[in-house]
Each structure stands twice: as structure tokens, then as C-alpha cells.
Amino acid sequence: MLLIKKILIIFFLLFSILGITKNIELETEKMRMLAAELRCVVCQNQSLLESDSQIAKDLKEIILDMYLSGKSESEIKLFLVNRYGEFILFKPTFSVENSILWLAPFLSFLIISLLALRKFRVFRKEK
Amino acid sequence: MKLLKFFPLIIFLIFSVFLYNKIKFKKELEPLSSALVEKKFPNLKIKSLDSNESINNFIDNKFVVINIFASWCAPCRIEHEVLKNFSKEYTIIGIAYKDSIKNIESFLQELGNPYDKVFYDFSGKESINLGLYGVPETFFVNKDSKILYKHVGPINKQEFKKIISGILH
Missing domain, CATH: 1.20.5 (Single alpha-helices involved in coiled-coils or other helix-helix interfaces)
Structure with a gap:
């Protein structure tokens, strides 16, 4: 009985970890798609996704954190537009x-x- | 109907004059604008080392100059002299961007301290709330915590005076 309990706990933990990993992968993909639509604020004609600048890295991390905390794409865009203006959007509103x-x-x-x-x-x- | 024949020519002429004016009277490079100008200074979760007071509480009811800097930033060293010149006249607050306490302390010991208080943004993510492009950046904030002007890059004496006279008069 104890062994079954242990196995079940291991399976539970395993599936939880797999679920979290899958979720992070999904949100990372969403972040990459959004970053491709955004302009790097310090580079000429480069998207946030392509840019390797420090500020672009930070912005990508912030976008991922916001996705992981359940924010929608429009909420994230609004957050960025409020701070950097419409300049950050490749496609203006x-x-x-x-x-x-x-x-x-x-x-x-x-x-x-x-x-x-x-x-x-x-x-x-x-x- | 006859006029219609000349329509493309008229459009072409208008367009040519417009483009000529654009080239002839080319504007000087404008400073990077900020979406935050004329807006309230955002709530930042950064604190100074000597007290637990937040930056928002500290700047309340004061005209302040907020400078984002770092010890690893070369232009900040040049700008530092300018800030020292104005530190007696104005309340200057520093936000140390992605830096360690040790490095900031030795930076201020070496070059002098123009800041009334230094707040620390260790991760650099709080500065994103200020629409940061890179260090150094300087904000001019009025008594109502409204951002009046943002200067991107190292500021010099003339620019500082010009901004102050522009926003105070």
C-alpha cells in the first residue's frame, strides 16, 4: 500500500513538472510571436525578437513573466505602449x-x- | 474635364514641393520622446539602502531631478560632473541601474556624490516602467510627481540649464 502511495506521489510530481514545463514552452512561444511584432527600442529596424541588446532581453523576460502570470496579449501591448509609446509597435493601432x-x-x-x-x-x- | 488632364501633374508638383521642403528645411534631430512625459511618475518598487522609504514617497511634494546611472557606464562618469554642479540648487536623486552596492559606493567615493538619495534597481526591470532606453537618463519631475521632461543620454551643463529654464518658465 505504501509503495503504491509512493508511486502515485512520484507520478503526481512528474506530471506536475511536465505540465509546468509545457506551460513555460507554450508561453515562451507566445512571447516569441509577440516579440516579433515589436520594435527594439534601441536598435534600427530590428524586432525585439531579433535584438540581442540588454534592454530587449529584459523586455522579453518581462513579456514572458506577464504571459506566465496570465496577462493577455493586448494587456502586454498596452503596458509597453504606455512606457515606450506606439513607436514600439510595428503595426500601429x-x-x-x-x-x-x-x-x-x-x-x-x-x-x-x-x-x-x-x-x-x-x-x-x-x- | 480639361482640368482633369492635369490632375496627375498637379499631384506630382504638390508632392515635389512637399519633398523639397522636407529636404531643404530638415529638422534637427529631435530627442527621443517619452510616452511618460506629462504623466505621473510610476510606482516603482525600489528602495534606498539607508531607509525603507520608497522613491515615490521621497519625491512627493518636491521638484526633483532623477538620474538613472551605473558605475559601469562610461558616459555616466562625464555626466557626473554636471550633476555635481547642480546638486546644491536642485534635489537630485540617483537610480543605480543593474549595479552592485559595492561598485556604486566606490563610484561615488571616487567621483563625489551629487545625489540626495540613491535608490537601487538591481534587476533593471523597474526602470522599464520609466521607459528606459539605456543609461544614463534624466527625468525632471515636478511637485505633483508629474514627469515634465526626459533626457536620454549624458546631459551637459547647457542642456541642463535649457531644460530647467524651459520647464520652470
């Missing part, structure tokens, strides 16, 4: 200040379509 940036492709498409339509009508009339 949609806001009033950024609206031109986001709407420019659609506006260009609209203008070009209108011009093409007019041209097409003129062309048809002439024909």
Missing part, C-alpha cells in the same frame, strides 16, 4: 492621429476608381 495612415490606401483606391470610371465613360461616349 487605429486612432484619430493614425487615421490618415490607415485610410490612405482606401482613399487612394476610391480616387483612382472614380478617375478610371470617368475615363471609361468618356471613352464609351467617344466610341
Whole structure:
């Protein structure tokens, strides 16, 4: 009976350790994916993931800690934007200040379509 | 309809003038901005060695200059002289970044101590809450604990005076 208890305890500990390791692996992967979307704050055009600078290492550790403590991706992004500004995001968020940036492709498409339509009508009339 | 013919040319001209102006009147390199300017100084879990007082309690109701430095940082040595010049006029607080007590003590013994108090960020992670890019960095914080200005890199005498006159007047 005692032996079975011991075996069960060993199995319990083993599975717990495996579970924790798996969790760390999963969160590390999430951290790597997020770090690839973030700009290194001290290097030119390098992502946080690629950067080997000390500050990038610290930021990656902080992101991993936040993931392990159950924080979501948007919470982590907000944490970083509050400290480093939108500069840290490769893909800027949609806001009033950024609206031109986001709407420019659609506006260009609209203008070009209108011009093409007019041209097409003129062309048809002439024909 | 005739005007429409010139539309691409007009766009091209506007764009050319815009780019020409950008090249001709190139702005001076702006200092790195901080998302924390005009915001409240964040709560930091760092303490000084001589008391258990937190940095947030210490800076409350004072105009303070907060300098993040390290003994291993060469530009901090140059900046140290500047800070010593202003230490009588202003309350200067040091945050030792990723450093040991022993090294900081010998650094201050060798070069003099311009700081009213030194707080220690051993792991360097608390400084991330200040949007740190690297050492040295200097923050100017008003009585309401609002960050008025952040200077990235070693500060010189002229810059220090310019910042002070800019934020106080």
C-alpha cells in the first residue's frame, strides 16, 4: 500500500513538472510571436525578437513573466505602449492621429476608381 | 474635364514641393520622446539602502531631478560632473541601474556624490516602467510627481540649464 502511495506521489510530481514545463514552452512561444511584432527600442529596424541588446532581453523576460502570470496579449501591448509609446509597435493601432495612415490606401483606391470610371465613360461616349 | 488632364501633374508638383521642403528645411534631430512625459511618475518598487522609504514617497511634494546611472557606464562618469554642479540648487536623486552596492559606493567615493538619495534597481526591470532606453537618463519631475521632461543620454551643463529654464518658465 505504501509503495503504491509512493508511486502515485512520484507520478503526481512528474506530471506536475511536465505540465509546468509545457506551460513555460507554450508561453515562451507566445512571447516569441509577440516579440516579433515589436520594435527594439534601441536598435534600427530590428524586432525585439531579433535584438540581442540588454534592454530587449529584459523586455522579453518581462513579456514572458506577464504571459506566465496570465496577462493577455493586448494587456502586454498596452503596458509597453504606455512606457515606450506606439513607436514600439510595428503595426500601429487605429486612432484619430493614425487615421490618415490607415485610410490612405482606401482613399487612394476610391480616387483612382472614380478617375478610371470617368475615363471609361468618356471613352464609351467617344466610341 | 480639361482640368482633369492635369490632375496627375498637379499631384506630382504638390508632392515635389512637399519633398523639397522636407529636404531643404530638415529638422534637427529631435530627442527621443517619452510616452511618460506629462504623466505621473510610476510606482516603482525600489528602495534606498539607508531607509525603507520608497522613491515615490521621497519625491512627493518636491521638484526633483532623477538620474538613472551605473558605475559601469562610461558616459555616466562625464555626466557626473554636471550633476555635481547642480546638486546644491536642485534635489537630485540617483537610480543605480543593474549595479552592485559595492561598485556604486566606490563610484561615488571616487567621483563625489551629487545625489540626495540613491535608490537601487538591481534587476533593471523597474526602470522599464520609466521607459528606459539605456543609461544614463534624466527625468525632471515636478511637485505633483508629474514627469515634465526626459533626457536620454549624458546631459551637459547647457542642456541642463535649457531644460530647467524651459520647464520652470
